[in-house]
Each structure stands twice: as structure tokens, then as C-alpha cells.
Amino acid sequence: MQELKHLSLVELIDLLALQTGDYMKMLKAGASKEQLQICRGLMTHIQVEIESRRANQRSRGPGLSEGKDLKTGKDKPWT
Numbered sequence: 001m002q003e004l005k006h007l008s009l010v011e012l013i014d015l016l017a018l019q020t021g022d023y024m025k026m027l028k029a030g031a032s033k034e035q036l037q038i039c040r041g042l043m044t045h046i047q048v049e050i051e052s053r054r055a056n057q058r059s060r061g062p063g064l065s066e067g068k069d070l071k072t073g074k075d076k077p078w079t
Helices: 010-029 033-060
Strands: none
Touching: 010 033
């Protein structure tokens, strides 16, 4: 989805959390299968964009902020 490209990774994660909360509210309120499917589709698009960006970061290798502690400069353990 092109409209997700302008969002930062943190914004995408926040959006996914909000969308998940909305989905749960819709589920409890008895939303139609079509409404739930649309919501799940949006969540899937957000997840794909997040994973795509994470894969791009991994393929570029760790930068100072990704793989090293900013205070000590030592490598962070991968989690």
C-alpha cells in the first residue's frame, strides 16, 4: 500500500496496534464478516510493510543505532 510508505517503522507498529484494538472491538460488537475481513486485510498490509522494512534493514547490516550500544559503542546482543 503506497500510503504506508510515508510512515516510519514506529508509526507503522503503532498503527498496527490501533488497528488490532479496533478489530477486537469490532469482533466483540458483532461486526459482519465483511467488515472483519477488511480490517484483517489492512492489518496484513501493515504487517507486510513492517516485515519488508525489517528485512531491508537486516540486508543493509547493523548500523550504529541498530547493532551497537550508543553509549558504549559495543555490539548489542541480538534478540
